Amino acid sequence: MPVRRPFVLATLPVAVTALLAAAAPPSPGSSGAGDPYFPLAGNGGYDVRHYDLTLRYDTGTRHLDGKAVITARATQDLSRFDLDLSGLKVTGLTVGRDKADFTRKGQELVVTPRRSLRKGQWFKVTVTYRGTPRPVTDPDGSPDGWIPTDDGAFVAGEPQGAMTWFPANNHPKDKASYDFTITVPENRTAVANGVLAGRHTAHGHTTFRWHQAEPMAAYLATATVGKFEVEQYTTRDGIRVYNAVDPREAATAAPVLKKLPSVLEWESRLFGPYPYRAAGAIVDRAPDVGYALETQTRPVYDSAPDLATLVHESAHQWFGDSVSLTSWKDIWLNEGFATYAEWLYSEQHGGDSAQKTFDELYARPASDALWEFPPGDPGSGADIFGEPVYARGAMALHALRRAVGDQVFLRVLRAWATEHRDGHGTTAGFVRLAERESGKDLNALLRTWVYQDGKPAAP
Structure with a gap:
């Protein structure tokens, strides 16, 4: 009957496609x-x-x-x-x-x-x-x-x-x-x-x-x-700490590592429960390396770290390790967040406020390397660990904090770490979450600080 004709014609390609798909040979990954x-x-x-x-x-x-x-x-x-x-x-x-x-x-x-x-x-x-x-x-x-x-x-x-x-x-x-x-x-x-x-x-x-x-x-x-000299203990939150320290770095590292439990407690209050069962540090003597890394549960340091570095690498356990990148282009989601944790720690422990740190950075001229490229698109593998990713990434978060207020800002950070725990995130996903928590349209603000070339206009 004529009324069935469109139905038959519409379904034949679907059936053929399904048969062809079923018959398709395996292919290389x-x-x-x-x-x-x-x-x-x-x-x-x-x-x-x-x-x-x-x-x-x-x-x-x-x-x-x-x-x-x-x-x-x-x-x-x-x-x-x-x-x-x-x-x-x-x-x-x-x-x-x-x-x-x-x-x-x-x-x-x-x-x-x-x-x-x-x-x-x-x-x-x-x-x-x-x-x-x-x-x-x-x-x-x-x-x-x-x-x-x-x-x-x-x-x-x-x-x-x-x-x-x-x-x-x-x-x-x-x-x-x-x-x-x-x-x-x-x-x-x-x-x-x-x-x-x-x-x-x-x-x-x-x-x-x-x-x-x-x-x-x-x-x-x-x-x-x-x-290594090894130290093991369990924090009052039940986290099993294992520190391994090169004896040549032990005296300098000791007073900083002593603060690890309190740093983790402080970050847990801000970002949500610590994501892992274990924590600690590996403090080596590796003078040719030139960096520390947030290896999961137990960051590795090329020499005795200062307190700011300990705070930074510990914050990565939430931002970078538990919530991981989907693309290296989004590296600011790791480094900007860990850098801003340093600013918050300083602010809440008798040091410079985050606003003062922001202002000092913003005072740099437009020709400064800080504005050389945007943190959300470093442009090549050569720049993914450049200063704009860290410092301007943190500035983007401070601009967000000023726009939504402290209470909402901290809720955004905690929700990001909690909702993406053991998973992944993207910049677009972070913008959506911040807008949801604040009830504000934040796309223009974050696009300016994360993606705009050059020095942004005064906030």
């Missing part, structure tokens, strides 16, 4: 996660849920033997997929119980399983590897990854360095839990993320086992090795 600044970072086609890393490091020869067991789920029908791994020699690779073919192409370890993987299928990849890990050099010239020291290794992976010591889906979009089993000479200590699950010494070597239960981006993993 992408060789990158699509990040505009680091296009080869991460990979497509699967989601990692857990890394089980077994490492043995000789501090004399600087040789590393590794085994990574990666539990993942296919997000498409996969004929092959990539892992990020730089430099080290792969000696064996299986997918499930079967040996898999693999090739190397720069930082890409390209894996072709014997049988294609179905969308939604869980699978395990086991990679054995060895070699002398070498750091990568970031676009800004700093070392990143497994960085040798005179007594071990300083392991800090932001943004690219995780691939220098284990095969990974190396982008913050793919977070996972971790287990570490690290064997080192018995006069060395190996410190990783999370809770110390055990240690055992035999035949001149000590094996340390660490467990990181909450999801973690690969760049936040560490396996720092050295001669």
